[in-house]
Amino acid sequence: MFATYLLTLSATILVELGVVWLLAPLALRRTCVATALFANLLTHPLATHAVILGGAGFWEVELGVIVVEYLAFRLVARQPARTSVRLAVLANGLTIALTLAFRL
Amino acid sequence: MSTLAAACVACAALALPPDLITPGNKSVRHELSLDVDETFAEWRFLAAPTAGFRGVTTIEAGQPFRFSSKYGTRIYALPAGEAPPERCTEEWAAGRPQSEPGVGEIGQVSILSPLARVLTRLRVVEVSEGALKLERVGEERWDSSGTPIGEAVLNLYLGGIAAVGFVGLLALWLRSRKRRRLACSQPTS
Numbered sequence: 001m002f003a004t005y006l007l008t009l010s011a012t013i014l015v016e017l018g019v020v021w022l023l024a025p026l027a028l029r030r031t032c033v034a035t036a037l038f039a040n041l042l043t044h045p046l047a048t049h050a051v052i053l054g055g056a057g058f059w060e061v062e063l064g065v066i067v068v069e070y071l072a073f074r075l076v077a078r079q080p081a082r083t084s085v086r087l088a089v090l091a092n093g094l095t096i097a098l099t100l101a102f103r104l
Numbered sequence: 105m106s107t108l109a110a111a112c113v114a115c116a117a118l119a120l121p122p123d124l125i126t127p128g129n130k131s132v133r134h135e136l137s138l139d140v141d142e143t144f145a146e147w148r149f150l151a152a153p154t155a156g157f158r159g160v161t162t163i164e165a166g167q168p169f170r171f172s173s174k175y176g177t178r179i180y181a182l183p184a185g186e187a188p189p190e191r192c193t194e195e196w197a198a199g200r201p202q203s204e205p206g207v208g209e210i211g212q213v214s215i216l217s218p219l220a221r222v223l224t225r226l227r228v229v230e231v232s233e234g235a236l237k238l239e240r241v242g243e244e245r246w247d248s249s250g251t252p253i254g255e256a257v258l259n260l261y262l263g264g265i266a267a268v269g270f271v272g273l274l275a276l277w278l279r280s281r282k283r284r285r286l287a288c289s290q291p292t293s
Binding site for chain 1: 215217219258261
């Protein structure tokens with residue numbers, strides 16, 4: 001089961017880093033991508049635990065993930081609020097959509 | 105138009121009765137089993153809902169049986185020689201040793217969850233006049249292929265990865281702060 005989880009985590013990180021790479025300001029692209037990487041390493045396993053083992057609601061947990069990643073872009077990558085919202089929402093929105101598309 | 109359609113689906117989902125699967129979720133088969141010590145050999149045990157139209161289930165020791173939190177499944181003890189009723193009416197149940205399972209039914213989980221089946225093991229602790237005491241012994245979970253889902257090891261791995269993420273963010277934040285301080289401390293020409 002852990003091997004499957006690692007595949008899921010890797011795919012999520014690839015997709016989110018790709019989105020951040022495309023949308024982040026040019027000068028701070030590397031910082032934003034590094035922030036996105038560590039933010040996903042932090043939030044993805046916690047979200048997995050909450051949903052799969054803790055029985056928490058999927059949408060509530062995803063909202064929490066978006067909030068945490070927004071804070072990461074704001075506080076760690078020092079991005080303006082609008083940029084942080086855009087990066088967090090679009091990156092996670094795409095992974096959510098892909099997750100649902102593959103599961104359904 | 106697609107936003108309106110999505111909003112209508114969301115509103116409809118909120119209004120769904122509880123035994124239907126919420127969109128984004130899937131059903132889980134949650135069963136109980138009852139361990140019965142030979143001390144209680146003179147008793148037989150039944151499971152029956154207090155609501156709805158389903159009948160009585162005679163519990164075989166150690167064998168899984170379905171239950172429902174929504175329909176208020178209760179477990180009853182009756183003498184081994186007594187025939188089980190067709191329905192456990194209030195009149196029949198009055199004064200008999202009985203108990204709620206003490207387990208909340210896991211009826212549905214997120215479609216992202218690998219969980220497909222749950223078995224909660226109970227044990228009979230005491231049977232006395234009007235009272236039946238049960239104890240939860242353990243719980244096992246499986247995915248759809250029948251592979252057990254072990255929580256402890258998975259938690260360890262998940263916690264380790266989350267810790268790496270946290271340390272990474274902290275390191276990035278400290279580096280960013282250091283650079284800002286250096287930038288502030290350098291004299292402007």
